[in-house]
Amino acid sequence: MSQINTNASVAKILVAPSVILLALWMIVPLAMTIYFSTLNFNLMIPGGRDFIGFENFYWFLTDPSFITGIINTLVLVGAVLIITVGLGTLIAVLVDNPFPGRGLVRVLLISPFFIMPTVNALIWKNLLMHPVSGLFAWLFRQVGLEPIDWFTDLPMTSIVIIVSWQWLPFAILILMTALQSMDQEQLEAARMDGAGPISTFWHITLPHLARPLVVVIMIETIFLLSVFAEIFTTTSGGPGTQTTNLAYLIYTQALLQFDVGMASAGGLIAVVLANVVAVFLIRAVGKSLAEQ
Amino acid sequence: MQITKAPSVRLATLACAVSLSTAALAETVTIGTVNNGDMIRMQALSSAFEAAHPDIDLEWVILEENVLRQRLTTDIAANSGQFDVMTIGMYETPIWGENGWLEPMNNLPSSYDVNDIFPSVRGGLSYDDTLYALPFYAESSMTYYRKDLFAAAGLTMPAEPTWDQMREFAVALHDPSKEQYGICLRGKAGWGENMALVTTMVNAFGGSWFDMDWNAQLDSPAWHEAINFYVDILGNYGPPGASSNGFNENLALFNTGKCAMWIDATVAGSFVTDASQSQVADQVGFAAAPKQKTSKGSGWLWAWALAIPVSSDAKDAAREFVTWATSKEYSELVADEYGIAAIPPGTRASTYENQAYLDAAEFASMTLSQMQKANPNDQTLNPSPYTGVQFVAIPGFSGFGTVVGQQVSGALAGNTSVDQALRNANQVVNREMRRAGYQN
Numbered sequence: 001m002s003q004i005n006t007n008a009s010v011a012k013i014l015v016a017p018s019v020i021l022l023a024l025w026m027i028v029p030l031a032m033t034i035y036f037s038t039l040n041f042n043l044m045i046p047g048g049r050d051f052i053g054f055e056n057f058y059w060f061l062t063d064p065s066f067i068t069g070i071i072n073t074l075v076l077v078g079a080v081l082i083i084t085v086g087l088g089t090l091i092a093v094l095v096d097n098p099f100p101g102r103g104l105v106r107v108l109l110i111s112p113f114f115i116m117p118t119v120n121a122l123i124w125k126n127l128l129m130h131p132v133s134g135l136f137a138w139l140f141r142q143v144g145l146e147p148i149d150w151f152t153d154l155p156m157t158s159i160v161i162i163v164s165w166q167w168l169p170f171a172i173l174i175l176m177t178a179l180q181s182m183d184q185e186q187l188e189a190a191r192m193d194g195a196g197p198i199s200t201f202w203h204i205t206l207p208h209l210a211r212p213l214v215v216v217i218m219i220e221t222i223f224l225l226s227v228f229a230e231i232f233t234t235t236s237g238g239p240g241t242q243t244t245n246l247a248y249l250i251y252t253q254a255l256l257q258f259d260v261g262m263a264s265a266g267g268l269i270a271v272v273l274a275n276v277v278a279v280f281l282i283r284a285v286g287k288s289l290a291e292q
Numbered sequence: 293m294q295i296t297k298a299p300s301v302r303l304a305t306l307a308c309a310v311s312l313s314t315a316a317l318a319e320t321v322t323i324g325t326v327n328n329g330d331m332i333r334m335q336a337l338s339s340a341f342e343a344a345h346p347d348i349d350l351e352w353v354i355l356e357e358n359v360l361r362q363r364l365t366t367d368i369a370a371n372s373g374q375f376d377v378m379t380i381g382m383y384e385t386p387i388w389g390e391n392g393w394l395e396p397m398n399n400l401p402s403s404y405d406v407n408d409i410f411p412s413v414r415g416g417l418s419y420d421d422t423l424y425a426l427p428f429y430a431e432s433s434m435t436y437y438r439k440d441l442f443a444a445a446g447l448t449m450p451a452e453p454t455w456d457q458m459r460e461f462a463v464a465l466h467d468p469s470k471e472q473y474g475i476c477l478r479g480k481a482g483w484g485e486n487m488a489l490v491t492t493m494v495n496a497f498g499g500s501w502f503d504m505d506w507n508a509q510l511d512s513p514a515w516h517e518a519i520n521f522y523v524d525i526l527g528n529y530g531p532p533g534a535s536s537n538g539f540n541e542n543l544a545l546f547n548t549g550k551c552a553m554w555i556d557a558t559v560a561g562s563f564v565t566d567a568s569q570s571q572v573a574d575q576v577g578f579a580a581a582p583k584q585k586t587s588k589g590s591g592w593l594w595a596w597a598l599a600i601p602v603s604s605d606a607k608d609a610a611r612e613f614v615t616w617a618t619s620k621e622y623s624e625l626v627a628d629e630y631g632i633a634a635i636p637p638g639t640r641a642s643t644y645e646n647q648a649y650l651d652a653a654e655f656a657s658m659t660l661s662q663m664q665k666a667n668p669n670d671q672t673l674n675p676s677p678y679t680g681v682q683f684v685a686i687p688g689f690s691g692f693g694t695v696v697g698q699q700v701s702g703a704l705a706g707n708t709s710v711d712q713a714l715r716n717a718n719q720v721v722n723r724e725m726r727r728a729g730y731q732n
Contacts, residue, residue: 257691
C-alpha cells in the first residue's frame with residue numbers, strides 16, 4: 001500500500017512540470033486576454049489604458065457589424081456543412097464500389113485537403129473566379145453569357161464554394177473509411193430480400209454512417225467557426241460586411257483599428273460561443289453513440 | 293581553478309571588446325517601407341549611400357501599405373525597436389509626434405535646405421511646429437484622361453471640370469464591349485483607399501465628416517448626394533469589380549488603355565507617361581480633380597515621409613539615411629539613373645523651378661497647382677473642427693474610416709442601399725466619437 005502511495009506521489013512530482021507548463025501555456029494568454037478586455041487600450045492612443053470594466057463587451061456586442069458577423073459565421077458553417085456532408089456521403093458511396101482507376105480517383109478526391117487555405121483562396125480568386133481573366137468567366141463567354149463578378153455579386157456564395165472545396169475531402173475520407181467496415185453479409189442479405197440501392201442506402205448504409213457523420217460535423221464545425229484565410233485573401237470581409245465573420249471582425253478590431261481592448265472582448269465572446277456550440281455538439285455525439 | 297579561469301575571463305572580455313568595436317564599425321539601420329515604385333527605386337539606389345557610408349548597413353523590410361501600417365503601429369506602440377526608419381504618412385506623423393514616439397527632425401544641415409520643402413507638406417508632417425518626419429514624396433490628386441478618346445468623341449476636358457461634367461464624359465466614353473470604361477475610381481474599402489477619394493468628393497459636394505461639435509455628418513444631404521453620385525458613376529460607367537480596385541489596380545487598368553478617365557494621386561503622373569509601363573503614355577491629359585459646389589478640398593494632400601522612432605538604437609545612422617533619401621542630392625541621383633521626370637515629386641519648390649524638370653514632366657504644372665490648392669486647415673465648405681483634407685487627423689480615424697469605407701464599398705457593390713450604408717456609417721462614427729470622449 002505504502003509502496004503504491006510512494007509511487008503515486010513520485011509520479012505526481014514527475015508529471016508536475018509538464019502539467020504546470022501546460023496550465024501556464026493555457027492560462028497566461030487567457031488571463032492576458034481577460035485583463036486586456038477590461039481596459040480602454042488602443043495602440044494609436046498612448047498612455048490611458050484605464051480600467052473600464054465591461055464597457056468593451058458592451059461596445060463589441062452593440063457594434064453594427066456584430067449581428068452580421070454572427071449571422072455570417074452561422075451561414076458559412078451551416079452551408080459548408082450541408083454541402084460537404086451531403087456531397088461527401090454521395091461521393092463516398094459512389095467510390096465505394098470497385099471500378100477501374102478507383103485508387104487514382106480517391107487520391108484526386110482527397111488532395112484538395114492538402115492545399116493551404118491561402119493558396120486555395122488565391123487559386124479560386126485569380127484563376128477561376130476572376131471576372132475578366134478567370135476560367136469561369138471564359139466558360140461563360142464561350143456560351144454567350146455575361147461573366148459573374150463572383151466576389152462582388154455573390155461574395156458569401158463564393159466563400160462557401162471555396163471553403164467547401166477545401167473541406168469536402170475530409171468528409172469523403174472519413175466516410176469512405178467508415179464504409180470499408182460495412183457488414184457485407186448484411187448487404188448481401190438485403191439484396192437477396194430484393195432491396196434496391198436507394199432503400200439499401202437509406203436503411204443500412206446511412207445508419208452505419210451515423211457515428212462518422214457526427215464526428216465529421218463536429219470537427220468541421222470547430223474549424224469552420226474560425227475560417228479566416230479564405231476571407232482575408234479574397235473579399236477582405238466585404239463588400240460592405242457581407243463576408244465578415246466573427247474571426248474577421250476580431251481581426252478588424254485588433255489590426256485595422258488597433259483596438260486591443262475591444263478585440264480581446266471579441267475574442268472572449270468568440271470563445272464562449274465556440275464552447276456553447278461544442279457543448280451542444282458533444283451532447284449530440286453522446287446521444288447518437290448511446291443510441292447505437 | 294583560479295588559474296584556469298583567468299584566461300577564459302580575459303578571452304570573454306576580449307570577445308566583448310571585439311564585438312563592441314565591430315558594432316561601432318557597422319551599424320545596422322532597419323528601414324520599413326511601402327512597396328510603391330518610388331520606394332523600390334530608393335532601395336535600388338541605396339547602394340550609393342552605403343558606398344559613401346561604409347559604417348552603416350541598411351536592412352530593408354518592404355511591405356504592402358496595410359501590412360506595413362500594422363507592423364509599424366504595433367512596433368512603435370509596443371516600443372519594441374525593430375525599425376530604425378519608418379515610412380509613414382501625413383496622418384500618422386502629427387499623432388505619433390504628439391505621442392512622443394518620433395525623434396524630432398531639427399538641426400538639419402543647411403545644405404538640406406529645409407525651407408525648400410513646401411510649407412503645406414512641412415505643416416502636415418509637424419506637430420506643435422516641430423518637424424517629425426522628412427517627406428520622401430508628396431501628392432495631391434488630379435484627373436487623368438485619354439486625349440485620343442476625347443478627340444475622337446469630340447469632347448473637351450476643361451482645366452477644372454465639375455463632377456457633373458465628368459459624368460457626361462463617362463457616359464459618352466463608356467463602351468464595355470471594347471473593354472473601355474468611362475471612369476476608373478478607387479472602390480477598395482479602407483480609410484487610405486476608397487475613403488481618400490470619397491472624402492474629396494464629399495468636400496466638393498459641400499459636406500464634411502463633422503460639424504464644429506464633433507457630431508458625425510455622414511447622414512447629411514451632402515453625403516447622400518456625393519455617395520449616390522459615386523455609386524452611380526462608378527457602378528454604371530466603371531470597370532467590373534470596381535469595389536475591389538485600389539490605386540495599383542486602377543493604375544494597371546489605365547496603363548492598359550481600359551479607362552477613359554481616372555482620378556487619383558498626382559504621383560501616378562510619372563507612371564502613366566512612362567512608355568515602358570504605359571500603353572497610352574503619349575495620350576494622357578491632365579486636369580484638376582473635379583469640383584462641384586466648391587473646389588475646396590476637392591484634391592487631397594498626402595506625403596510619404598521617413599521618420600525615426602525614439603525606440604531606435606541607431607538614431608544617428610538613421611538620421612544620416614533619412615536626410616540623404618529626402619535630399620536634393622538624392623533627386624539628382626534619380627535623375628541621373630532614371631531620367632529627370634522620375635524624381636520624387638511634390639516636396640520641394642526647387643524641383644518646380646527647374647526648367648529641365650518642367651519640360652520633361654508634362655504633369656508637373658498640374659501637380660504643383662493641385663498641391664498649392666490643397667489646404668488641410670480649410671478643406672470644407674462649412675467650417676469643420678479637424679485638419680486633413682482626405683482624412684481626419686485624430687487617432688480614431690483609421691478605425692472608423694475603415695468601417696465607413698466598408699459601408700461605402702458595400703453600397704457600390706449593390707449589397708446595401710446608399711441610405712442604409714450612410715445610416716450605419718453615421719452611427720458607427722458617432723459611437724466611436726462618444727467612446728473616445730469627443731462627445732458627451
